[in-house]
Amino acid sequence: MTHIRAPRGTIDVFPEKPGVWQRLEETVRSVCRNAGYTEIRTPIFEHTELFQRGVGESTDIVEKEMYTFLDKGERSITLRPEGTAPVVRAYLEHKMWALPQPVKVYYIGPMFRYERPQMGRLRQHTQFGVEALGASSPALDAEVISVLISVYQRLGLEGFVVRLNSIGCSKCRPRYKESLMNLLSKHTDELCADCRRRLERNPLRVLDCKNERCAGLAKKLPPIFDYLCEDCSRHFEGVTECLTALDLIYELDPTIVRGLDYYTKTVFEVIHSGLGAQDALGGGGRYDGLAEELGGSAIPGVGFAAGIERAVQVLQDAEGGAIGQEAGRVNVFIAAMGDEAKLQALRLARLLREQGTSADIDYLDRSLRAQMKYADKQGVKKVVIIGEDELKGDYAVVRDMATGDQAQVQFRDLVQVLT
Ligand code: AMP
Numbered sequence: 084m085t086h087i088r089a090p091r092g093t094i095d096v097f098p099e100k101p102g103v104w105q106r107l108e109e110t111v112r113s114v115c116r117n118a119g120y121t122e123i124r125t126p127i128f129e130h131t132e133l134f135q136r137g138v139g140e141s142t143d144i145v146e147k148e149m150y151t152f153l154d155k156g157e158r159s160i161t162l163r164p165e166g167t168a169p170v171v172r173a174y175l176e177h178k179m180w181a182l183p184q185p186v187k188v189y190y191i192g193p194m195f196r197y198e199r200p201q202m203g204r205l206r207q208h209t210q211f212g213v214e215a216l217g218a219s220s221p222a223l224d225a226e227v228i229s230v231l232i233s234v235y236q237r238l239g240l241e242g243f244v245v246r247l248n249s250i251g252c253s254k255c256r257p258r259y260k261e262s263l264m265n266l267l268s269k270h271t272d273e274l275c276a277d278c279r280r281r282l283e284r285n286p287l288r289v290l291d292c293k294n295e296r297c298a299g300l301a302k303k304l305p306p307i308f309d310y311l312c313e314d315c316s317r318h319f320e321g322v323t324e325c326l327t328a329l330d331l332i333y334e335l336d337p338t339i340v341r342g343l344d345y346y347t348k349t350v351f352e353v354i355h356s357g358l359g360a361q362d363a364l365g366g367g368g369r370y371d372g373l374a375e376e377l378g379g380s381a382i383p384g385v386g387f388a389a390g391i392e393r394a395v396q397v398l399q400d401a402e403g404g405a406i407g408q409e410a411g412r413v414n415v416f417i418a419a420m421g422d423e424a425k426l427q428a429l430r431l432a433r434l435l436r437e438q439g440t441s442a443d444i445d446y447l448d449r450s451l452r453a454q455m456k457y458a459d460k461q462g463v464k465k466v467v468i469i470g471e472d473e474l475k476g477d478y479a480v481v482r483d484m485a486t487g488d489q490a491q492v493q494f495r496d497l498v499q500v501l502t
Contacts, residue, residue, distance in 0.1 A: 092198070092206025094392070103395050107238065108191055111211045114233045115189040118226065120213050123188040125169035131159040136376055137168030139344025141284040148196040162195035165343070166388055167370065168377070170214045175379040184217030191391075203361030203393055212367070212388035216374075219383035221321030224349045224369055229329050231353060231365055231387050240397055243355045243364055246336035247326075248307070249319040250287065252347045253372065255312035260286050263304060270300055287340045293360070298338075306337035318348050341366060345373040349385065355397050364397070365389025413441035415501055416458035417467045420451050424469040431467065431479075431497060438502040459484065465501065 089095060096104055112122070131151050138144050150162040163169055170188060173179075179186045191211045198204050213230055215223050228245065235243055251259060263286040271279055275294040282289070290301045311319065326333055333351070341350045350368035358364070367387025374382035415435055419428035428444045435442040443461075445454045451470065458466045468480040479497055482489045492500050 090206070092200035092204075094205060094207075103398055104391065107391055107394055107398075108211070110237045111189065111191060111234055114230060114237060115213060118187070118230050118233075120187040120189040120215075120230070123170060123173065123190050123214075124192070125163070125166070125173050125190070127193065128160050128162050129169055129172070131161040133168050133172055133377070134161055134164060137171065137345060137373060138165065141281060142343055144196060144343065148198055150195045150197055164194055164196045166190050166192070166194065166210060166212050167214060167343075167345070167373070167384075167386055170386075171216065171370075171373050171377055171379075171382075171384060174216050174382070175374060175377060180217060180380070180382060185215045185223060186217055187213065187215045189213040201361070203358055203396070205392060209391040210388045211391060212365075212386055214384060214386035216382055216384040219318075219369075219371065221318050221349075222325050224318075224322045224385050225325030225329060225331075227367060227385050227387055228326065228333075228351055229331055231367075231389060232331060234389075235353070235364070235394070238394070238398060239401075240394065241401065242357060242397075243353050245331065245333040245351060245353050246339050247323070247333045247349070247351045248336055248339040249311060249315055249348050250340055250346055250350050250368075251307060251311050251315045255310055255315055256287075256307075259307050259310040262310070263287065263289070266304060267300070273297075273300055285344070290338045291340045301338055308335075308337065315348055322349050339366075341368055345370040345376065347371045351387075353389070355393075357397055357400055358393055361393070363390075364393050412462050413443045414464045415440060415442040415467060416454070416461065416463040416465075417442060417444045417469065418451055418454035418458060419444065419469045421471055421474070424471070424474055427469055427474065427494075428467075431469075434498050435501055438498055440502045442501075467497065467501070 134149060135145055144164045149164055152160055154160050170190065174186060189212065192209065193207050194210050195207050197206060200206060213227060215227060232245065250256060264282065267274065267282060267286055267289060271282065273296050274282065274289065275292060275297050278289045278292050278297050289297050290304065292298060292301070339350050339352050346368040348369040348371065352366035353364045354362045355364050356362060365387055369383070369385040371381070371383040373384060374380065417428040417431055419425045432442040432444050445457070449457060455466060464484055466482045466484060468482065473479050478491045478493050480489050481492050481500065
């Protein structure tokens with residue numbers, strides 16, 4: 084029989100890797116908590132309509148990347164491709180607008196996109212993100228950006244660049260779109276098939292198209308800054324002022340438009356050159372029109388989402404794959420010989436674990452020598468040896484693996500000595 088393999092575009096997180104995943108997740112939790120964000124967990128699947136309305140019909144995600152199916156009740160269901168629309172849905176559904184504003188939440192979880200798998204691009208990937216709803220202050224945009232940067236800084240991740248842009252609002256963007264359309268319609272034969280198709284609905288997408296010829300054209304287009312209305316200009320100035328006050332370095336990049344329709348005003352991406360073609364570590368922006376799009380009132384919001392697998396890759400490249408190898412390592416190994424001693428070892432391991440000390444025993448009926456070798460390979464700090472003599476004398480031998488020192492310890496004192 085052939086072996087069943089994991090579906091294309093998915094990964095298993097191997098035993099030596101959880102260390103770095105956990106470090107990342109703990110850092111996200113700690114940085115978010117310190118900035119006043121609390122965790123939200125939304126369902127893995129939602130009604131398809133949420134993403135059609137929330138993410139936008141003309142986006143790559145909705146057009147071609149969603150895992151959509153009819154459930155047994157004939158409802159159209161979609162595995163979530165992103166986290167913002169679900170959070171805004173939850174905010175409206177649970178009347179969080181009645182809480183003190185802004186409501187600040189963070190999430191960590193899997194996202195699903197039917198993309199062509201390649202390095203850094205998976206069909207199931209994991210994102211962490213924050214959303215701050217109910218306030219339109221530019222200081223909140225800056226806070227969101229600074230939270231993401233703090234996560235990377237706390238992890239010791241280096242070499243990333245923050246790229247910032249504004250894509251205006253429903254007042255000023257149409258004027259910019261129109262002038263892009265006018266300019267680009269003279270060059271339709273130079274555009275890739277996707278951009279040609281999207282030109283009518285969303286000419287902004289040409290700006291961030293990866294196709295070489297489209298990128299060449301994009302460089303010649305006027306930046307949106309010249310078209311922003313007064314409100315958007317002032318907001319953008321406010322954001323840059325706050326970022327400067329926070330000593331956060333950023334680059335202005337008029338080609339950052341983000342792939343999702345719901346953004347307004349501020350948009351940003353964090354890029355890392357070590358990632359290759361898929362070089363975005365994370366990105367986000369303001370989405371003041373999204374709540375209305377989902378049937379709520381005009382609730383402003385801003386947030387980011389960042390890929391965990393990509394951050395793990397950068398960290399591992401930087402640390403030569405050495406990180407995470409300590410995962411699963413226990414402090415104490417109890418090596419036992421004989422049936423009675425093995426029961427004693429089982430009991431002792433449980434006691435130690437209950438007292439907060441990690442401990443393990445042999446489950447393969449190895450010889451004492453082989454157990455010691457195994458414990459050494461696992462890198463444990465102490466080995467407790469229980470054989471027949473020790474059982475008779477009501478004691479165990481405790482060996483310090485770093486120094487090689489050994490001592491006899493009475494059973495009743497063992498837990499105290501080892502914890
Ligand atoms: P997006 O909302 O598309 O900007 O995604 C946010 C972040 O999630 C990106 O900056 C990536 O780090 C990560 N990401 C998005 N799509 C994928 C994917 N298919 N595979 C791996 N990571 C992804």
